[in-house]
Amino acid sequence: MTCPLAFRFSYIDRIPSPASIAATKGSIVHRALELLFNRPSTQRTIQNCHLDLVSAFSQYEQISDLVDLNLDELQRKELEVQAHDLIDKYFEIEDPKEIKPIGLEVKLQAQVDGTTVRGVIDRLELDKAGELIVTDYKTGSPPRNNSESSKLNGVNLYALLCQEVFGRIPAKVQLIYLAKPITIIAVPTSSTLRGVKQRNNAIVQAVKTACTKGEFQPNPSALCSWCGYQKLCPAKGGTLPVA
Ligand code: SF4
Structure with missing residues (x-):
């Protein structure tokens, strides 16, 4: 979290973040892709992925992220159409039958320069050479060229966690922007991870x-x-709550 005020609201004031359609759509599509990759590789078809999305929506019927949106019929339909569209776009990017995931929604934690760093990797996989690949799905708009590197901060942090936990730097980190669809790929190095540590320390200090x-x-x-x-x-034109 790079905004001190959002940090305060979330971690100090403990104000629950209200549900938003964009965030809920992202969570449901992430869940559908997780269900897809839980299937044997031969069953990872686009038809099954749409079924997995329907299952993901059913699971969210009981979850506040969706319930609290109080969507009317039209809004709900629109959300479903947009989510199914993202699934179609995903299949333009890669063939999930060829992916070898070794972990989905992988929770990692490590002590980095005295601070506990945690992360949840959407998909951790092995490439043909047996090297790690970190994949993060994005359901929002892709960055403009000049802000591409800042968008990689999250996946580079996951690369640092892989180094700390598994003793291996991933061969590749990638952001899959489903809406476009495009993939932004980077190869993290020791130097990249030193930069991640420095940035992390600066945020902790701030x-x-x-x-x-x-x-x-x-x-x-x-x-x-x-x-x-x-x-x-x-x-954003809002009013700070009284402390
Ligand atoms: S809306 Fe305000 S609190 Fe939230 S991230 Fe932006 S600046 Fe920070």
Whole structure:
């Protein structure tokens, strides 16, 4: 989390982030792809993936992310159509029958320079040479060229976690943007991971300073459209809650 104010709302004030259609659509599509990769490779067809999406929607019928949206019939239909469209787009990017996943929604945790770092990798797989590949699905818009590297911060952090937990740097990290669809690929190196550590340490230091001073400034960015705290954020015309 790179916005100090969003950090405060989430981790200090413990304000639950309100459900949003974009985030819920992303979660349901992620679940459908997880179900797809739980199938034997020969069954990973587009037809089965659409069925998995229907199953994912059923599972979310009981989950607040979907329930709290209170969608009317039209909105619900629109959400389903958009989600099925993302599944169609996914199959333009790769053939899931050829992927060898070794973990889905993999939770990793490590101590990095005295700080506990956690991450959940959408898909961890092996390439033909037996090297690790980290894959992260994105259901939002792909970045413009000049912000591509910042979008890789998350997957590079996962690469760091792979190094810390498994003792291996992944051969490749990739972001699959389903909506376009495009894949952004990077090859992390020791130097990349040193940069990730430095950035992580800088964020920890900034959070510590903000906690000490009690000052949590908004840091508007493209991520604001996914932020559930916009109504509380002065940078978005919202009103800060009384402390
Ligand atoms: S809307 Fe943007 S600036 Fe405001 S709290 Fe959320 S991420 Fe931070």
